Amino acid sequence: MKHHDGPSFHMSSAELREHGHRMVDWIADYLDGVSDHPVRSRSEPGEVRAALPESPPDHPEPFAAVLADLERIIVPGLTHWQSPDFFAYFPANSSGPSILGELASAGLGIQGMLWATSPAATELETLVCDWVVDLLGLPRRFHSDGPGGGVIADSASSAVLTALVAARHRAGGAAVAADLVGYTSTEAHSSVQKAFAVAGFAPDQLRLVDVDPVGAMDADHLTALLAADAAAGRTPFFVCATVGTTSTMAVDPVAGIATACSQHGAWLHVDAAMAGSAGVAPELRWVNDGVDRADSWCFDPHKWLFTNFDCDCLFVADRAPLVEALSIVPEYLRNAASESGEVIDYRDWQIPLGRRFRALKLWFVIRHYGAEGLAHHVRRHVELAETFEGWLAASDRFVLAAPRHLNLVCLRAVDGDDATQVVLDAVNESGQAYLTHTRVGGELVIRVSIGQTTTELDNVERLWGLLHDAAEGRALPRR
């Protein structure tokens, strides 16, 4: 064959060090200065693309050029989720150890699809999930020393789909699927409906259970629906309860729901995507009430536990139906370790085959903060929400629109929806903070989700000032 003495095109080890140090410093600079940017991007549709070449480069470009475009073109097109003034959607918070854990994972570049493809990836993941059981005070049934255990998924959306497929398998599989009925509340996350659609259920196979005035599932309505379906010869097989709804952080009555499920043999999945993190503070472990009877439970360290997206922990009480539903073993994946039965192959605990070494970042985060540090910050965010709630109680401009749960405060203007919209738009357009909305009882509501890694009292005080100034018609300063 020919010899190739031309350029290697690869980034050399020396270049990786040099550019890597620059990239780390660039990130540290970005995070140091994140408050200088308008929180919500002011980019217009097509603006970012128009600033970039339409065709890929024929020849290599220097790393400095890429970094310059990142700074000049990409950053202005970002909404700054890591800003301490980000109160929108949910806190997709991150932290130094998480960033470095993700870096380590990218650098090692291993595949964790099977135990055999990198034993440490599987064993660290199982261990870290067991640590989470301890950290959050979860029921022992989710620890890997019994028939259950945990796995890291990309998101709570994938987790509910995985649980749904396992539940269908336990209920008899595709052969009986037309008789199956699932349940979740009208306030559950859209991912439940999406999971049912992906899994091939007809729309009427997912019942939406009423909620109480606070937004929590009405367990009596669930009980009635289950009984009616069973009486009609249908099979209630899956209930998704929510601990911390997206709109208002309402907490479904899991214990009552579990009782209803057990009467019909239905799988109980609990989606605790954001609220689950609260368990790191022992005084907030009421969020786990009733979970000891759930078949599966998930939460997102990538929401409120300082671990960058993607990192969802899904726990099951019994791994058998999960593995039975999802295990397909072609010849090219057969190996002695899998066939020994001694190891976990996480490929069978998820929808895709391949898997990144996500456990590293969660391991880095837990070791960096310790239980103490994690509890400190989660507790602190809840205290800030309590403080904010106190201001609202004394306000003549705004009222609390739903009971505060944990770190989410929902408010509206006393003057009605139009006034609420004006305030919301003014704050968001100022770039000083970013808030998103929902509707509660038909009324427009501003959500104040407090949980960014570096959000402190002064950020919340400034937000309160912005809301008040906007309500009183004063122009807000702009970032």
Next chain:
Amino acid sequence: MKHHDGPSFHMSSAELREHGHRMVDWIADYLDGVSDHPVRSRSEPGEVRAALPESPPDHPEPFAAVLADLERIIVPGLTHWQSPDFFAYFPANSSGPSILGELASAGLGIQGMLWATSPAATELETLVCDWVVDLLGLPRRFHSDGPGGGVIADSASSAVLTALVAARHRAGGAAVAADLVGYTSTEAHSSVQKAFAVAGFAPDQLRLVDVDPVGAMDADHLTALLAADAAAGRTPFFVCATVGTTSTMAVDPVAGIATACSQHGAWLHVDAAMAGSAGVAPELRWVNDGVDRADSWCFDPHKWLFTNFDCDCLFVADRAPLVEALSIVPEYLRNAASESGEVIDYRDWQIPLGRRFRALKLWFVIRHYGAEGLAHHVRRHVELAETFEGWLAASDRFVLAAPRHLNLVCLRAVDGDDATQVVLDAVNESGQAYLTHTRVGGELVIRVSIGQTTTELDNVERLWGLLHDAAEGRALPRR
């Protein structure tokens, strides 16, 4: 509220820089020395876990302690996918720019679920997918300037599930699902079967089409199956063709398959997970033959395009059925940009809601290498496979077990399965290289998958020497 003057627990900016530089250097050192490790881990089940504490730490630990455990406990438990002597499974290759792109994504920590949640994330992703259309010589129907376009998914497994759900929607949705029948070959990836199971199809709703002696789908058999199902009143709705089967890199006759699909209105998805990368070299663009009539096509830059897992590009000719099948819009996600219809919300192009900024790493890789650099390395890997094939042709110990396609060589010992197994085990146990197996026509076959970023002629020569020594019963040196 109380004031907190205690420790912040966060990693400071100065610490992030210091530890980040160390982490970068650690990765560069790891990659420099990756050939010193046995390629396949020698870890025994439970060994990694036993070396780590059973409980999470109560208090913060220094970063140096985490890094020390990474080195001492985790690395020996890894199979080194980035080793130039890794010839197993598929080349999950990576590169400096990709690692730094992943780092940038982790540092920015934004959410790309909607255009509105970070416009640059969506626009860069659309642009980079359009760049890929150019780079690989894909049909124009996959460019975003028409009704089609590309999206980055985590894996080809998720891509086939997404395509399947879109195809079902186009065929009439869950209401008609019992009549639907899908098709793929007996040599297709296990993810097709898994996607059908997850999507709720009964096992008999996926037909396995025969393959020719080379392992490519028999288009005549497909045509006959389609006709028989249609005659029986069933609806053929989805065909998954494979460009580069996992076992032998066989290439299905996509043009003939497309003709059969079009007669029945079936959605044609093409899984080109590894082989799709070959299109970066113009002389290898025959891998795209017929793809101009596919409804969807995907490939994995995380296999053979120097981009660390996870990064799959899924292209569709028409985005409408995809978005219609997967779009669910709760109040809290409504926003003006989405409602204007001017922007893409990639949340509707995938199963989960949340999304990482994966486009960054692919953008970094394409700019670093340029089309020239990418083609150079892919071409080089194919040349190395040709060289290896030449050695086999002259061997009296081994024979080619299937025609070489692109970068995959399949061989077996002339003395039969037991001899092949002895050789495979000897090489893998030596730690000098790592190979996995498959079966072709019932016979045990060793796959030599050549595509690691730094694999060069000397790695392939050494592998050939190891195979020969093992076949002749000589003890192999151990790493």
